[in-house]
Amino acid sequence: MTEDIQLISLLLTPLVGMLLLALAGRWPNLREAITLITAVVLFSESLKLAADVLGGARPGLTLIEMLPGLTLRLAVEPLGAVFSVISSGLWIISTLYSIGYMRGNKEKKQTRFFVCFAGAIFAAQGIALAGNMLTLFMFYEAMTLITYPLVTHHGTDHARNSARTYLGVLLGTSIAFLLSGLLATWVIAGTLDFRQGGILVGHLGATGTALLLVLYMFGIGKAALMPFHRWLPAAMVAPTPVSALLHAVAVVKAGVFTIVKVIVYIFGTDNLMSLGSADWVPVIAGFSIISASIVALRADNLKRRLAYSTVSQLSYVTLAATLLAPISIVGAIMHIAAHALGKITLFFAAGSIYTAAHKTEVTQLDGIGRRMPWTMTAFSIGALSMIGLPPAAGFVSKWYILSAAMSLEHWLAVGVLVLSTLLNAGYFLPIVWRAFFREPPSAGDAHHDAHHDAHHAAHGEAPLLMVFAQTTTAAMTIGLFFYHEPVLRLARAVAGAF
């Protein structure tokens, strides 16, 4: 009974938060207080759940019978616990950041913004706790729809057109591929529950499994596997806190989380391994990693570069999951956590630069590290994590994925990982170098943004809340390198003992 309440409250907390936020729209201070309190309450609930799961508990609860024989169900397993903790924990920090950003940039419609933000977290919790594929699918679609108003926040034509791409790709892939995969699974296996070892074992031959896997891999558009990645850069039209939390953590992680979940609990790693039906996925994922990195290398717009870096990093998770070894599954889950922390730091920094200096392009960043040392230090740590260098969390996950690829003698994956590390360094280190080692432009050089310089000639650091948020996540990125025991234990429980 208490377990039931515990599970339900993880969904109810953000829902109640949404309602209160909508009601408190007229009083910004109260509204922001509500967001923060909701986020803190949710995080504590989520931590409690994760602790229980570490202790071996596997709470489950049937919400409602939707169709005869098919229920909406919550059930927690270690992977869900990891995603729940990441999304709720980073919500607190990004709330602090959002308050600074939205006020600093005098954004309009802030109430709608905070309500939809809470709604996205609600959907993320639903995805994390979903006990079967149908429940997961419902929250997955809910997340697409509730984030739509966030992507279109500015209401301009550009925002509308980008949001068309966003919605078109995400809804299109999920309806055309994921839903057909889901229904096929239901018809073939007679269940949609998540089970250790998979539910398709013995139901489907190698070709059928491979076809079904195509539907899932491309149907989960949020994982941004090429060629269905275009929504991610398009979504960068949103305010930066949205890009930070949603398009570095909640939405994209919902995608790769679903991929890992489907591989482990629907198909079953051993099943896929023996059938050989997943052999093609690492190739596509590797292609995504490399080509997205090349696009990122050429992008001058900072957020666009980060977006393509995300596309590339997401495919690390897909690649790792479809290597199918227990240790690579651990690497995939570790990378979900590590990339979330690193990328949110990078986006926070990009937003800080925009708020303080109104700069959006990489080439404008010469010498900015002298004026914004905190921001650029945080950025550098995030970049280290993306490249996968110690002492940042990205090193840990890359280590696991690389050793899995090595032990499987999967030389394509090894090659992709090495090349991508070089490319990552190639597009992140120049930014760090520009910021710290190049002279700031003199007023005469930058006549095209003379207007901005007039206003921001004396700009310093971003607002305190924003600086606080990004240094916290940067510190956590390093923290996860030294202390990742709980995540590792949860990940091992997902992958099965090894």
Added chain:
Amino acid sequence: MLTQHFPALLVVVPLLAAPLIVFVRRSLPSWLIALLATTITFGIAASLLAQTMSGGTISYAMGSWEAPLGIEYRIDVAGAFVAVIVAAMGLIVMPYSRVGIATEVRSEEHYLYYALMMLCLAGLLGILVTGDAFNLFVFLEVSSLATYVLIAMGRDRRALVAAYQYLLMGTIGATLYVIGVGLLYLETGTLNLADMATRLVEVGDSRGVLAALAFITVGISLKIALFPLHLWLPNAYAYAPSPVSAFLAATATKVSIYVLMRYFFTIFGATEVFDARATGAILLGLSLAAMFVPAVVAIFQHDMKRLLAYSSVSQIGYITLGISLDSVEGLMASAMHLFNHALTKGGLFLVLGGVVLRCGGAGFDRLAGLGQTMPVAAFAMVVGGLSLIGVPGTAGFISKWYLVSAAMHEGQWWLVGAVLASSLLAVIYVWRFVEVAYFRAPPADHPAPGEAPLSMFIPALAMIAGCVYFGIDATWSSEVAMRVAEVLMYNPGVGQ
């Protein structure tokens, strides 16, 4: 016992209410009579559904003349299911109509509106309970004639043309139907549907039966607005008064679909229709065309009523697709979508009625900025739109779920792609509304903003809430739909 007369009363109550309203003539008492009659009718329909769910088929000899001499009323779970949809829609539209027609119909014609709505209701329900082929034709005409006048009551002068267009096409349809019935009478010597079904087995394969099947199929397809026989529908829905659009969209085509199912499965027997003839393939082809062509046309509309009308033609394609699969699963999906689409489209037209009242039209230029001026109505339209797309958590998703799994059960994997691709077209036409409502500024001459009057708003929102409710808890609706499918599939000759 009164309950044993329920099959007759289902028709008699609204049929008597109509002349009574004409006697009274004043607007308010007319409305009260109509409200009372629809409430009673709904109660009867609900009780009939409950009875047929537990006890099979109810047969009732009109005037105690036993079939095949007299006219038999016969209702099973399939008829009762559609009757509940029709009666419920009547009950929802009535409270809505009081304010709903105030600006759209001239006040001296209000009593006519109520009387005709009663006639239309009586005709539609009559089709569902009668067990006699010719009597069915009579009720078809009763409801159609009432509908022609109701459409012509629209404020726009083009309503007259729309009504005339529908009159022509509807009459052709009814004539084709009656020719088909005549041929069947010639072959079997009976008009009683149950009798006809048994005798058709003896008659076997003959040119007359084949011709009858063709006449009836085409005639009823006209009333269904099955692509490409849908030309009357967009204008009729667009120019009729709002409550009429809502009522027709939710009921009229659905009842005709019921008739088609009855003839295909109960009278001719599925083997006759689907195996011996190409009917299944033809219906499949037309359904696919219906799912795509009108959906594309809907994308290019500039008027919300017309957009929804074309969307209806497209959604009808899903229902007939389920029929063409010739399986219990397919029929169940059809029955399911019949219910879910009535709920969705009825709700959307009701919300739109309130919007039209406030904005003075359903053109996109009038609806611009609706998200600011009527936030709740705009949001309700979006929710209804999501149900048209079939987003999970809405009634439309349940339909899609069953339709796709029915196709998979039949091994028709390519149909899965077709159904889902067609929903992507729905995304586009629904999103046209979203962008108009949320990304454009309200027109400069917009009257005082505010939501629709409560008497319109509550019924409309109730239906939209129903879309969500039946999308999350579909156990009841799927159980009934399953029974409907079983009755249609396994009871040729109606409970012989």
